[in-house]
Amino acid sequence: xxxxxxxxxxxxxxxxxxxxxxxxxxxxxxxxxxxxxxxxxxxxxxxxxxxxxxxxxxxxxxxxxxxxxxxxxxxxxxxxxxxxxxxxxxxxxxxxxxxxxxxxxxxxxxxxxxxxxxxxxxxxxxxxxxxxxxxxxxxxxxxxxxxxxxxxxxxxxxxxxxxxxxxxxxxxxxxxxxxxxxxxxxxxxxxxxxxxxxxxxxxxxxxxxxxxxxxxxxxxxxxxxxxxxxxxxxxxxxxxxxxxxxxxxxxxxxxxxxxxxxxxxxxxxxxxxxxxxxxxxxxxxxxxxxxxxxxxxxxxxxxxxxxxxxxxxxxxxxxxxxxxxxxxxxxxxxxxxxxxxxxxxxxxxxxxxxxxxxxxxxxxxxxxxxxxxxxxxxxxxxxxxxxxxxxxxxxxxxxxxxxxxxxxxxxxxxxxxxxxxxxxxxxxxxxxxxxxx
Amino acid sequence: xxxxxxxxxxxxxxxxxxxxxxxxxxxxxxxxxxxxxxxxxxxxxxxxxxxxxxxxxxxxxxxxxxxxxxxxxxxxxxxxxxxxxxxxxxxxxxxxxxxxxxxxxxxxxxxxxxxxxxxxxxxxxxxxxxxxxxxxxxxxxxxxxxxxxxxxxxxxxxxxxxxxxxxxxxxxxxxxxxxxxxxxxxxxxxxxxxxxxxxxxxxxxxxxxxxxxxx
Ligand SMILES: [Zn+2]
Numbered sequence: 256x257x258x259x260x261x262x263x264x265x266x267x268x269x270x271x272x273x274x275x276x277x278x279x280x281x282x283x284x285x286x287x288x289x290x291x292x293x294x295x296x297x298x299x300x301x302x303x304x305x306x307x308x309x310x311x312x313x314x315x316x317x318x319x320x321x322x323x324x325x326x327x328x329x330x331x332x333x334x335x336x337x338x339x340x341x342x343x344x345x346x347x348x349x350x351x352x353x354x355x356x357x358x359x360x361x362x363x364x365x366x367x368x369x370x371x372x373x374x375x376x377x378x379x380x381x382x383x384x385x386x387x388x389x390x391x392x393x394x395x396x397x398x399x400x401x402x403x404x405x406x407x408x409x410x411x412x413x414x415x416x417x418x419x420x421x422x423x424x425x426x427x428x429x430x431x432x433x434x435x436x437x438x439x440x441x442x443x444x445x446x447x448x449x450x451x452x453x454x455x456x457x458x459x460x461x462x463x464x465x466x467x468x469x470x471x472x473x474x475x476x477x478x479x480x481x482x483x484x485x486x487x488x489x490x491x492x493x494x495x496x497x498x499x500x501x502x503x504x505x506x507x508x509x510x511x512x513x514x515x516x517x518x519x520x521x522x523x524x525x526x527x528x529x530x531x532x533x534x535x536x537x538x539x540x541x542x543x544x545x546x547x548x549x550x551x552x553x554x555x556x557x558x559x560x561x562x563x564x565x566x567x568x569x570x571x572x573x574x575x576x577x578x579x580x581x582x583x584x585x586x587x588x589x590x591x592x593x594x595x596x597x598x599x600x601x602x603x604x605x606x607x608x609x610x611x612x613x614x615x616x617x618x619x620x621x622x623x624x625x626x627x628x629x630x631x632x633x634x635x636x637x638x639x640x641x642x643x644x645x646x647x648x649x650x651x652x653x654x655x656x657x658x659x660x661x662x663x664x665x666x667x668x669x670x671x672x673x674x675x676x677x678x679x680x681x682x683x684x685x686x687x688x689x690x691x692x
Numbered sequence: 693x694x695x696x697x698x699x700x701x702x703x704x705x706x707x708x709x710x711x712x713x714x715x716x717x718x719x720x721x722x723x724x725x726x727x728x729x730x731x732x733x734x735x736x737x738x739x740x741x742x743x744x745x746x747x748x749x750x751x752x753x754x755x756x757x758x759x760x761x762x763x764x765x766x767x768x769x770x771x772x773x774x775x776x777x778x779x780x781x782x783x784x785x786x787x788x789x790x791x792x793x794x795x796x797x798x799x800x801x802x803x804x805x806x807x808x809x810x811x812x813x814x815x816x817x818x819x820x821x822x823x824x825x826x827x828x829x830x831x832x833x834x835x836x837x838x839x840x841x842x843x844x845x846x847x848x849x850x851x852x853x854x855x856x857x858x859x860x861x862x863x864x865x866x867x868x869x870x871x872x873x874x875x876x877x878x879x880x881x882x883x884x885x886x887x888x889x890x891x892x893x894x895x896x897x898x899x900x901x902x903x904x905x906x907x
Contacts, residue, residue, distance in 0.1 A: 404726065404728075459891075462891065466852065469852050470852060472819050473817060473818050473819050473852065473853065473856070474818070475819065476817075476818035476819025476820070476821070477818035477819075477823075479818075480818050480821070480823060485823065486818065486823045490816075490818075490823065490824075490860070493855075493856045493859045493860070494818075494856070497852065
């Protein structure tokens with residue numbers, strides 16, 4: 256792990272510093288964030304093309320490193336640009352799971368083709384990611400007989416890819432106002448946060464997760480069948496084993512990323528709060544055979560013991576699982592426990608404190624992606640600046656601008672501090688059109 | 693993964709004649725037919741010449757009247773025992789257990805298997821209400837009773853449900869002294885290593901085999 260990628264404040268360490276020294280001999284005493292020294296691996300979105308995506312009928316953008324500000328009134332399409340960039344990173348929209356919501360109304364009505372295409376540039380190499388959404392005309396089916404009314408195809412450099420193969424080719428960390436839910440919302444929000452983070456850096460994780468969810472789905476069905484006397488308890492053996500093995504791999508992966516987030520997040524949070532408050536992050540299983548202190552086993556258990564712990568817990572909870580007809584143990588129920596000064600943040604933190612925690616978590620996510628992939632991700636800030644006071648805004652910009660590229664939306668340019676705005680690329684967005692300001 | 697709207701029942705205007713509405717609904721119940729397609733097919737049939745419509749209706753009825761399941765392998769056939777099961781040249785000591793009749797067609801096309809088949813008509817999928825009882829497992833056990841069969845090759849798909857089914861059959865059949873094997877999973881022929889996904893590559897490594905000469 257080389258936290259230095261994302262935390263030049265402490266001095267660029269490891270790989271990036273070595274690169275700087277190699278490229279400019281004798282420059283080791285330069286400040287790490289000197290623009291000339293910006294040689295550490297990073298990716299930026301150099302091109303974004305939207306056709307028929309939400310209210311963007313035909314938008315083509317050439318983007319550069321540094322800060323780009325998209326300004327416009329609500330509903331004009333500025334956030335759709337960031338949503339598109341994120342779609343290229345994680346193959347899913349942060350806002351909706353319905354493909355139909357992503358397509359322009361004209362396409363939705365008459366059928367047609369929607370495309371989101373992005374070119375990521377990393378040094379001299381480029382990578383093209385592309386999401387195509389095809390909508391069948393009313394009453395028609397696709398030529399190959401596919402009957403689905405809408406379908407999404409993912410391509411990398413023109414070659415069709417599965418979601419698991421697509422995710423992580425471009426890395427984007429996405430900040431939005433509803434990030435507050437990470438702290439105040441239910442555990443599902445936090446599991447999603449961890450899962451997206453890991454998927455961006457580990458190509459096998461998404462596949463493992465999909466498989467695990469299928470295990471839980473089938474196992475729940477079997478639990479109900481056993482309860483209703485339509486299946487024997489011995490039939491659970493295969494599914495118990497799969498849940499323990501697949502579940503353990505997911506827990507171990509999440510546990511490791513939480514340790515990393517804790518390291519980066521505490522630091523970020525200290526910076527945001529002036530060292531007044533202490534953040535803590537722990538991966539917390541919902542239930543195990545140790546009812547009194549479920550977290551105890553997991554915190555200390557070696558990776559190869561996790562599946563045994565899950566197996567034991569399944570045995571211990573068998574009666575309860577059968578009675579309820581659902582799987583009560585496993586990573587689909589676990590949580591990321593956030594504490595502030597050793598108190599549970601969801602009940603103890605004020606909204607303002609929760610906002611700082613959410614921001615620290617997202618900054619830690621960016622640092623973690625940078626550490627895991629060895630290159631800085633794109634940072635997208637969707638309408639978050641208005642939530643902060645001017646001092647906090649400057650802090651956010653200072654932290655975010657350590658990354659190669661920052662895409663930012665706002666209803667007014669003024670939320671961006673003049674010292675940053677002067678150097679930023681500026682666009683106004685109105686009715687799905689993007690115009691250089 | 694395709695995300696689409698959940699399939700809805702077709703919006704049939706109240707003015708639609710009852711026989712038309714009935715046929716639209718019948719089409720909509722078929723797999724892979726959405727509400728719009730159901731309508732389109734129905735109006736296509738309205739314009740179809742009568743003899744063509746009769747031929748279609750007759751061919752639908754004849755699969756119900758004339759097609760039965762083979763008394764041994766449970767494959768679809770016109771005769772009480774199918775052509776494969778009654779072929780004396782085939783190896784009756786090996787049975788390849790498959791999910792669906794179409795899988796028999798696929799394996800037959802390879803000409804690499806000279807044994808017999810058993811069609812399970814599905815895989816274990818508890819959430820869809822399908823357990824071993826709903827499959828043709830009892831019929832398979834019946835075929836093992838006279839001791840002729842020495843090997844069951846389980847050729848279910850390499851997904852969770854296919855694995856669950858394979859595991860179930862293995863637990864059930866191994867104690868009877870019959871060898872249970874599983875199709876190897878590996879690289880598709882002619883595939884480029886570079887484009888194989890990790891899981892396939894891992895399985896191919898796991899199931900690697902020694903070079904065979906003189907075969
Ligand atoms: Zn037969």
